[in-house]
Every structure is written in C-alpha cells, then in structure tokens.
Amino acid sequence: MARYDLLLPAMGESVLEATIVNWVKQPGDMVEMDETVVEIATDKVDSEVPSPVSGKLVEIRFAKDEVAQIGDVLAVLETADKEAPEGTTPVVQPVVPAEEEDPVTAKEDTIPGLDALEEKYPKPADVSTMNTIGAGDRFYSPLVRNIAQEEGITQAELDQIKGTGLEGRVTKQDLLDYLAQRTTPGETVQNGVTAVENTSFVKSAPAVASISGKDEIIEMDRMRKLIAEHMVHSVQTAPHVCSFVEADVTHIVQWRNKVKDAFQKRENEKLTFTPIFIEAVAKALKDFPMVNISVNGTQIIKRHAINIGMATALPNGNLIVPVIKNAKDLSLIGITKAVNDLANRARNNKLKPADTQDGTFTVTNIGSFGNVMGTPIINQPQVAILAIGTITKKPAVIETEYGDVIGIRHMMFLSMSYDHRVVDGALGGMFIRRVADYLEQWDVNRTI
Numbered sequence: 001m002a003r004y005d006l007l008l009p010a011m012g013e014s015v016l017e018a019t020i021v022n023w024v025k026q027p028g029d030m031v032e033m034d035e036t037v038v039e040i041a042t043d044k045v046d047s048e049v050p051s052p053v054s055g056k057l058v059e060i061r062f063a064k065d066e067v068a069q070i071g072d073v074l075a076v077l078e079t080a081d082k083e084a085p086e087g088t089t090p091v092v093q094p095v096v097p098a099e100e101e102d103p104v105t106a107k108e109d110t111i112p113g114l115d116a117l118e119e120k121y122p123k124p125a126d127v128s129t130m131n132t133i134g135a136g137d138r139f140y141s142p143l144v145r146n147i148a149q150e151e152g153i154t155q156a157e158l159d160q161i162k163g164t165g166l167e168g169r170v171t172k173q174d175l176l177d178y179l180a181q182r183t184t185p186g187e188t189v190q191n192g193v194t195a196v197e198n199t200s201f202v203k204s205a206p207a208v209a210s211i212s213g214k215d216e217i218i219e220m221d222r223m224r225k226l227i228a229e230h231m232v233h234s235v236q237t238a239p240h241v242c243s244f245v246e247a248d249v250t251h252i253v254q255w256r257n258k259v260k261d262a263f264q265k266r267e268n269e270k271l272t273f274t275p276i277f278i279e280a281v282a283k284a285l286k287d288f289p290m291v292n293i294s295v296n297g298t299q300i301i302k303r304h305a306i307n308i309g310m311a312t313a314l315p316n317g318n319l320i321v322p323v324i325k326n327a328k329d330l331s332l333i334g335i336t337k338a339v340n341d342l343a344n345r346a347r348n349n350k351l352k353p354a355d356t357q358d359g360t361f362t363v364t365n366i367g368s369f370g371n372v373m374g375t376p377i378i379n380q381p382q383v384a385i386l387a388i389g390t391i392t393k394k395p396a397v398i399e400t401e402y403g404d405v406i407g408i409r410h411m412m413f414l415s416m417s418y419d420h421r422v423v424d425g426a427l428g429g430m431f432i433r434r435v436a437d438y439l440e441q442w443d444v445n446r447t448i
Helices: 114-120 142-151 155-159 172-181 222-237 250-267 273-287 332-347 425-440
Strands: 002-007 017-023 036-041 046-050 055-060 067-069 073-079 187-190 193-196 240-248 293-296 299-302 308-310 361-365 384-388 392-400 403-419
Touching: 036 073, 142 172, 240 425, 250 273, 250 332, 250 403, 273 308, 273 332, 273 361, 273 384, 273 425, 308 332, 384 425, 403 425
Parallel strands: 308 361, 361 384
Antiparallel strands: 002 073, 017 036, 017 067, 036 046, 055 073, 187 193, 240 403, 293 299, 384 403, 392 403
C-alpha cells in the first residue's frame, strides 16, 4: 500500500486560497480515479477537487469552512500501488492567460505627470518584500501580505493583528475585520489598541438596527458576502460617472425575428439579443481602446485582449460574471455559443475558476427584468460597465428623404458607469454612442 497526498491545486494566477465547502467523501470511503473528493469555494467560483488516483480515503486535513492555501495537503489516500505517483496533483482548471500587456513592463513614461504624482503620493511600504516569517517567527500567507501591501499596512502593524488561523496565523478574514475597524491610514496599533495620530475624526460604530419579534434575520451566504465586499470596494475605489444613450434597435428586432428559428435548427443554439450587444461592445472597444483598461495605482494598464464579462443572475438570487475571452476575434455564432454555454453552466454551478477571470469590460442585461435603465457598479479592476435596458415600442421621429414622420420603433436605453479617474465624460460619452451606432446601423440582410 502507498499513501497519496491530495493537494489543493492551482486555480488561476490571482487565486491563492480556497474554503472547504463540503467533503463528498469521508475517511474509510473508497475513491475512484477522477471522482470528486471535496467541494471548494474561492473568491471567484465554486469548484470540485477530483482524485487523480483510486484508493481509500484515510485522512482529512481540513474541516468544513476552513481555508486552505494553494499546495496544502487536503487529504491522504491509500492506493493499491506499491508507490504513490510522484508529482501528480489534481487540476481543477488549467488557466490560459489572455494576451495582454504585462503591468510590470508597462512604460511609466506613457502616463503624463506620473513623476509629480509619485512625489505627492508616495507609495506605502512594500509589504511584498517582507520575509515569509515575520516578527516573532509569525507566518503570513501571500494573500495576506498582498492585501496588507494594497492597504498600506506596515509590518509592525501587521504583527499586532490577532490571528484566528492555525497556530495563530492571520487569515484573510482577520485582516478584513481589522481593516473594517481601522479608521484612517494614520492609525497605529499599540499593545493591541488602535491609536489615531493627527486625525480629526474617528469612524463611529455602525448603528444597531432595531428588530421586532416578527422580523426575520437571514445570514448572508458566502457568495453574498463576497459580492457585498466587492461592491463596497469598487465604490470606495472609483469615482463613478454615468452616461445614457437611447438607441433605435428596430432593425435588430426585425432581423432576429427573421433568422432565429433557422439559426436554432441549424446550430442547436438559441439566438438571444445578448450576443448581438456583446458584439457591438467588442467593436466599440476596438475603436476606443482606452476604455479597455485597468488601473494599478498611478499606472494605466491598456489591455490587449478584449474579454467581456456578462453579469448572470443565479437561481439563489446571487450574481456571477463569467467572461467571454477574446470577444473581438469571435464571430456572432462564436459569441452566441459562448454566451449560452457560460450562462447554462453558471446557473447549474458548473463554472470553472478560469471562466470568471481576466475580464476587461462588463455587460449587464437589466432589460431581462423589465428595467429601462440603471447605474451599475464597476467590476474592479475594470473601469467601465454597460447596462442594457429593456426593448420597448415607442413613437419616434423617423427621418426620410421626404421629410420627418412619426412611427413605432423599438427603442432601448444604454447606461454606462465609468471610472472618472481615467475615463472622462468625452471618452465615456463617445464610447457609449459608438455602441448605439453599431446597433442602429444593423444590416437587416445580414447572413449568419
């Protein structure tokens, strides 16, 4: 008999840890090759860890709801082989990085006024250069150190945070809880007590809601907590500005009604409006590449790949954003198949970690709920998000060679929120207008 260590596999460049959601197998159970042993959840998506070998599960190293780091031993199996396979770890999903500029090699001299900004706003101490073993031989995971670096937390301040992890380690949640209580970057922690230096205010404790005997208390599930955290972070990070455009999509409605049945019969796929909208967005992003960017401090990262996320409502009421990779290189048929595949797998909890990564722009179709327009929150680290309203029939002025006439048209509002740090009103307005132009200029004789 040989023993095999089942490791938590790598699940993407930005995923460093995962939470144990459920053990499908228990100690003493037999496990077949490629059979799921444990269900895990990351800040991106839920997934399963299969066993690369057949054998008997003899030990579980992590309890439910505990957090494991990439490469940790989750469980131990006994196999019939004399020697366990070496160097074999289960793969949840191989991640193929999208083609884009390396932010490390991006030229800083392409950003006007960067030197002046760096003098005025010096970077915080680089926590990423901390030793893996901090003060007092204390271990900090890469994720904790990265968050500390982003929030400007010093090594001394980090050493004062009380850890609830194994052997007193500081977990991601410990750090987030600490940041929620930390009022300003000027705070220090002395003897476990937060002290405020040179600050004119201290954040007051949140008000306690009054609850009657008939009120129902519902604890947020893990995904809702992540969504809440992500939304608050986005609003605190980016100054949101919104622009609105009304588009005449009559030609699209007429064209889709004409071809959708033949398309479904031929491709075995439903042709919805969403792929048409995503195609228009991809074309506009090619025309205005400075909307297809992200921000890293004072650096603007211009993305080469156009990866469009589509916000998808789940049956439990939560939201997830799977990503259509390299949308600019796909035909309308390719976009349609990608949209349908991602939407179906999202609703059936079958998405893989790579399916939600590397988005450069997001589209949310609020029209499917009968909404006319909205002001969506940017999906960080992107700089813009487009909301598509419902299509309604309206009387509208139609310009003809014989003069203006009133007619019934299919009209739709486009709403875009964008990060005013890097996207000004002129650029944002021209971009959303270009999307509308592509929709309004649709060829009713187009073949697909």
